[in-house]
């Protein structure tokens with residue numbers, strides 16, 4: 001192990017990349033790599049880890065160089081190696097396993113009776129949550145600490161909450177207490193992260209609130225403990241034990257059907273827009289992957305394109321593949337909804353408007369917001385799934401994702417990149433990759449758009465998203481940025497790339513500009529046709 005570790009650190013830029021000096025230096029990439037390798041030859045992974053720990057405390061400077069694992073495979077690699085910025089070695093050949101939690105969503109087919117039942121139980125649970133959160137928020141705001149225990153709610157089961165306890169049964173009442181406790185633990189975790197300066201700029205820390213809509217109505221939620229429900233996959237029914245109620249459902253569970261899947265908490269919620277009940281089953285599953293041994297790819301999110309990805313060279317020829325996912329449809333979608341919402345707002349501004357009409361308009365507006373969000377989520381999901389599928393076909397075994405600093409702090413405004421909610425897209429990519437056994441790391445991307453990935457010199461921004469290098473070549477700025485990220489992650493920048501463009505929409509991902517100019521076809525790239533056709 002010792003030897004493997006050493007070999008690994010010697011190969012890539014390694015942990016020395018975290019030194020603040022390296023970050024600030026304007027030296028070319030080549031020089032930097034050399035000094036980093038030199039600095040590393042004496043140290044090993046464990047040492048560099050210690051250094052990292054020390055430095056974390058004294059400032060943000062160093063944090064900026066930090067590599068953040070975005071999924072379970074990335075965390076596993078970090079544990080084993082200390083730093084992913086190295087090529088795969090012998091360590092990677094064994095089959096690895098991680099356990100992850102996924103959610104299956106089932107649409108419940110309710111009758112009026114079932115609807116009544118869910119509403120009754122759901123409202124009682126929401127009431128419990130609201131009362132507990134009221135009590136805990138008061139404690140918190142009065143400076144009497146954070147109550148994140150499930151037992152403090154449980155202890156009131158025969159007193160304040162006796163009617164709720166009776167209605168939910170001890171198992172599900174217990175689970176509801178656990179849910180409340182989980183929320184407060186999450187809050188505590190965020191507070192801690194904020195104190196250590198580890199929060200993302202857009203993350204807000206608020207104590208858990210109330211399950212109430214804008215009109216003050218409680219939002220129902222049914223919480224069922226893992227051992228108090230049964231899912232019959234053949235008959236497609238959900239059976240709730242304590243209440244002895246069976247509810248038919250629609251939808252094909254993706255995770256529950258996996259061998260060895262373990263059921264966790266079941267949550268039933270109502271979607272007021274779709275006017276339907278949904279059951280969300282959390283499932284623990286084991287994923288397997290042979291880590292390493294493949295290509296790395298760098299990803300830049302959302303400038304001119306939603307996603308730009310560049311792989312290492314696929315073969316000796318030095319040619320890599322670049323994937324571009326255009327942001328056009330997302331932007332158009334955004335503006336379309338923006339326009340319609342503005343129309344409604346104009347109508348609402350009329351003081352002579354009847355109360356009834358006002359309510360209708362407000363409902364319409366809410367639906368538009370919902371729909372816009374749903375569209376965006378769908379575009380992200382489609383893009384991420386497509387991206388990872390193509391990555392798999394290309395033999396990509398690790399993804400390095402640049403994280404845009406500065407953009408998140410910008411005011412969310414018309415057409416700026418903030419609306420693309422990087423974080424959601426990032427999560428989609430991380431999870432899609434996790435499902436396919438591909439680790440994803442986040443890498444700081446400052447200056448990646450200003451520097452030539454091949455020469456390390458400054459580039460000039462040209463028209464139509466092109467950058468010009470003083471050495472006489474031009475590139476898509478996003479491809480250049482993705483290449484820089486790839487390089488920062490210890491990847492090899494390809495001499496040439498074959499560019500594949502896609503347009504992701506809410507319903508599918510469409511391939512564009514398929515010019516058949518396969519001069520110098522890389523062997524693996526041939527598989528791509530299959531991926532695109534799907």
Ligand SMILES: [Zn+2]
Nearest residue numbers: 452455469471
């Ligand atoms: Zn250049």
